[in-house]
Amino acid sequence: MKSQTLREQWLPNLPGNVLAGLTTAFALVPECIAFALVAQVNPLMGLYGAFIVCALTAIFGGRPGMISGAAGSMAVVIVALVIQHGVQYLLATVVLGGVLMMLFGLLRLGKLIRMVPHPVMIGFVNGLAIVIAMAQLAHFKRATPQGDVWLQGTPLAIMCALVALTMLIVYGLPRLTKAAPPALVAIVGVGLFSQGLHLPTRTLGDMAHIAGALPSLHLPQVPFDLETLRIVFPYASLMAMVGLLETLLTFNLTDEITQTRGRPNRECLALGVSNVVSGMFGGMGGCAMIGQTMINLSSGGRSRVSGATAGIMILLFVLCLSPLIERIPLAALVGVMFVVAQQTFAWGSLRVLGKVPRNDALVIVAVTVITVFTDLAVAVMCGIVIAALNFAWQHARDIRADVQENGDDARTYVLHGTLFFASTANFQDLFQPLSDVRRIVVDCRSLHVADHSAIVAFETLRERYRTSGRNVRFVNLSLRNQRLLERAGVSLVEA
Numbered sequence: 001m002k003s004q005t006l007r008e009q010w011l012p013n014l015p016g017n018v019l020a021g022l023t024t025a026f027a028l029v030p031e032c033i034a035f036a037l038v039a040q041v042n043p044l045m046g047l048y049g050a051f052i053v054c055a056l057t058a059i060f061g062g063r064p065g066m067i068s069g070a071a072g073s074m075a076v077v078i079v080a081l082v083i084q085h086g087v088q089y090l091l092a093t094v095v096l097g098g099v100l101m102m103l104f105g106l107l108r109l110g111k112l113i114r115m116v117p118h119p120v121m122i123g124f125v126n127g128l129a130i131v132i133a134m135a136q137l138a139h140f141k142r143a144t145p146q147g148d149v150w151l152q153g154t155p156l157a158i159m160c161a162l163v164a165l166t167m168l169i170v171y172g173l174p175r176l177t178k179a180a181p182p183a184l185v186a187i188v189g190v191g192l193f194s195q196g197l198h199l200p201t202r203t204l205g206d207m208a209h210i211a212g213a214l215p216s217l218h219l220p221q222v223p224f225d226l227e228t229l230r231i232v233f234p235y236a237s238l239m240a241m242v243g244l245l246e247t248l249l250t251f252n253l254t255d256e257i258t259q260t261r262g263r264p265n266r267e268c269l270a271l272g273v274s275n276v277v278s279g280m281f282g283g284m285g286g287c288a289m290i291g292q293t294m295i296n297l298s299s300g301g302r303s304r305v306s307g308a309t310a311g312i313m314i315l316l317f318v319l320c321l322s323p324l325i326e327r328i329p330l331a332a333l334v335g336v337m338f339v340v341a342q343q344t345f346a347w348g349s350l351r352v353l354g355k356v357p358r359n360d361a362l363v364i365v366a367v368t369v370i371t372v373f374t375d376l377a378v379a380v381m382c383g384i385v386i387a388a389l390n391f392a393w394q395h396a397r398d399i400r401a402d403v404q405e406n407g408d409d410a411r412t413y414v415l416h417g418t419l420f421f422a423s424t425a426n427f428q429d430l431f432q433p434l435s436d437v438r439r440i441v442v443d444c445r446s447l448h449v450a451d452h453s454a455i456v457a458f459e460t461l462r463e464r465y466r467t468s469g470r471n472v473r474f475v476n477l478s479l480r481n482q483r484l485l486e487r488a489g490v491s492l493v494e495a
Contacts, residue, residue, distance in 0.1 A: 009064045009304050020301030021309025023184035027295050027340075028054065028069050028314060029325065030333050033208050034135070035075040036284060040082050041090065043208035044318065046070040048215045049094075049283030051314040056274035057288075058307025062110075062263030065302045066254045067292040067310060068271065070284040071246065072135075074239050076375065078285075081235045089232055091220040094285040096236035097243065098275030101268055104244055110264030113248035119360040120383035122349045123367025124249050125290075127379060129345035130372050132291045136334045136341075139202070158201050159331050166190050166335025181299030183336045190332040204333070205326030212318045215281040240272075242377045243287035247271055249380070250288035257297055291340045298343065359390040396422035401430045412441040420450035424457040433464040440465060445476035455488045 028050050036046030050069035057068040082090050104110070140159060141148040151159055169186035194201055204210075222228050251264055275285050296306050317325045353361045363383050370379035399417030406412055419427055431440075442461075449455070458474065465472040477485070485491070 012303055013300065014303075014305060016300040017303045017305040018309050019181050019184060020296050020299035021306040022313055023181045023187070023299045024067055024292050024296040024301065024306065024310040025313035025317070026184070026187050026325075026328065027292050027333060027336060028067070028289075028310060029210065029317060030204060030207060030330065031072070031289070031292070032070040032284075032314075033204075033210070034138075035070050035072045037208070038072060039075040039079055039090070039284065041087055041284065043210065044212045045087075045282060045284050046075075047210060047212070047283075047314055047318050048281060049278045049286050051311050051318070052215075052278040052281060052283050053271070053274040053286030053311075054314065055308055055311030056277060057267070057270045058304050058311060060266075060273070061270035061307075062266030062268075063251050063254055064262070064304045065258055065293070065297055065306065066250060066262075066267075066288055067296050067301075067307055068247065068274070068286050068288045069292060070286045071243070071289050074243055074285050074287055077239050077242055078235055081232070085231060088221045089228075090284075091279045091282065092222045092228065093232040093235045093239060094279030094283070095220065095276050096232055097239040097285055098272045098277075098279060100236060100240035101244055101272030101275060103272075104240070105265045105267070105269030105272060108265045110248060110266075110268045113252060113264060116249065116252070116380065116384060117360075117363065117387040119356075119363040120367050120380055120387060121249065121252060122346050123364045123383055124371065124376065124380060125253065125344055125346050126349060126364070126368040127371025128290050128376070129341045130368070132337055132344065133341035134372070136337050139330045139334050142202075155200065158199055159334075162190055162194060162199070162201060162329055162331030163335040163338065165193070166332045167339055170336060170339045183295055183299055183339070186336060187328060187332045190335070191328045194329045194331075195327060199329075202330045203326060204328045204330060206330070209322070210318055210326065211322040214315075214319065215283060217281055219280065238377075239285055242375070243271065243275070243285065244268060245377055245380055246290070247288040249376075250290045250293055253290065254293060254297065258302060290344065291337060294340050294344050295336065298340075359386070363387050363390075392420075392422040395420070396426060399423045399426050399430075406439075406441075409438040410441070411437045411439070412443055414443040414445070415447040417446075418448045418450055419454035419457060421453035424453050427457050428461065431461060431464075433461075433468045433470065436465070436468075436470060438470055440470060440472040442472060442474045443476050444474055444481065445478070447481070449477075449481040449484055452488065455485060455490055458485070459490060 029047065032046035032050040033043040036043045053068045053070065078090055078093060081093060140151050140156070142151055142155070166186045169189060170182045173182040173185055247267065248264060251262060251267055255262055271287060278285060296310070301307070349364055353364065363386050366386060367379045367383035370382055395418050399415070399419060401416070402414040404412040404414065413430065417423065462472055
């Protein structure tokens with residue numbers, strides 16, 4: 001993959017990127033409103049956050065084509081904070097979380113995402129695809145005094161018909177023409193169709209009224225003391241971790257789809273700055289959104305223009321276009337998101353589950369299931385732990401020794417593999433200090449010493465041979481291994 005030049009980040013296919021940004025903006029609005037309602041805050045806070053985070057990360061971030069906004073994964077994190085302490089503490093948390101994200105980028109830790117194994121990436125994509133699809137089911141319910149109930153009869157039939165029509169347009173239009181993003185044509189077309197026939201179906205305006213003014217700058221109205229820090233820091237840390245994790249995973253996916261290489265540290269820094277600005281202008285926190293990113297990419301959005309357009313359009317929706325936007329049927333947006341879920345899911349992973357190693361298959365399934373039933377951060381951490389344990393187990397078994405006899409009283413052990421905490425027991429089993437010959441040579445030219453456990457294993461082996469009255473020498477240590485031992489104050493001289 002190659003890096004993009006400044007010209008490639010901004011100028012290619014301007015009309016196509018503008019239309020992709022407009023399409024993405026339509027998909028961002030209901031998601032941001034829903035997430036704001038989940039966090040129990042004013043929907044305008046979600047829209048302000050989406051505008052600021054989306055626009056700033058698109059303009060200054062490290063991954064053109066990726067869409068960020070007020071994300072559900074971050075909304076869930078701060079529900080308890082809002083209930084217990086109020087909205088102003090939420091804004092303080094968003095600002096502090098942004099500062100932590102900025103530090104992550106400044107310390108150049110974004111490259112840590114390369115440590116996420118591919119099976120974890122597949123599980124992440126599959127899990128989020130299922131979450132996206134399941135989230136749309138809420139639109140098939142209506143509120144009653146007794147709680148939400150499923151639609152029935154004519155309302156359900158109209159909803160399903162409009163969803164099906166939307167999906168048909170999205171799938172079918174590219175076969176006829178590629179002049180316009182199919183998702184945009186589907187949303188506008190189904191909207192005009194339902195308005196023209198006066199179909200009784202729920203619209204975006206039924207979720208919330210989105211008319212508002214420009215966001216104003218003001219510091220969070222909280223005491224600036226240690227008690228406030230004690231309250232908001234745990235939430236800010238969790239928000240930063242979840243936001244960075246989802247952003248960097250979506251970053252990797254966008255790199256693969258576009259066959260270009262972004263700059264993860266710059267993206268983390270821009271995400272942090274955008275969250276700080278959002279909190280100071282009364283908006284929710286945000287991070288990358290895989291569903292809207294997939295809509296943008298599938299609509300032809302590849303440059304910074306598409307993301308910047310999406311952010312600016314959200315602000316225009318709030319300021320002057322709300323009467324039109326609120327008429328969009330939710331069924332059209334649900335249909336688009338169903339297509340996104342279908343296209344996001346890595347269907348090929350189902351075919352290879354029986355072909356890849358069982359440990360990798362376990363990681364894929366585990367991350368998918370945990371993402372659906374808990375949250376992304378827990379799922380990815382569990383996947384990394386499972387993959388790391390599998391890696392350690394495999395390498396622990398790979399350590400071995402070729403034994404060369406050098407007469408009746410001399411023997412050479414040529415070691416191969418990696419000596420680290422998980423392989424030290426197998427390493428000790430390669431030798432028999434109590435029954436070995438008098439002179440032992442341990443050839444380490446093909447051995448990699450990884451950690452302090454390996455150093456202790458060397459000392460333990462030398463002490464065992466010394467106690468049994470035998471002579472052991474360690475030879476052909478690499479320069480790196482010698483420096484590791486010297487740093488620990490260990491000298492493997494002749495016993």
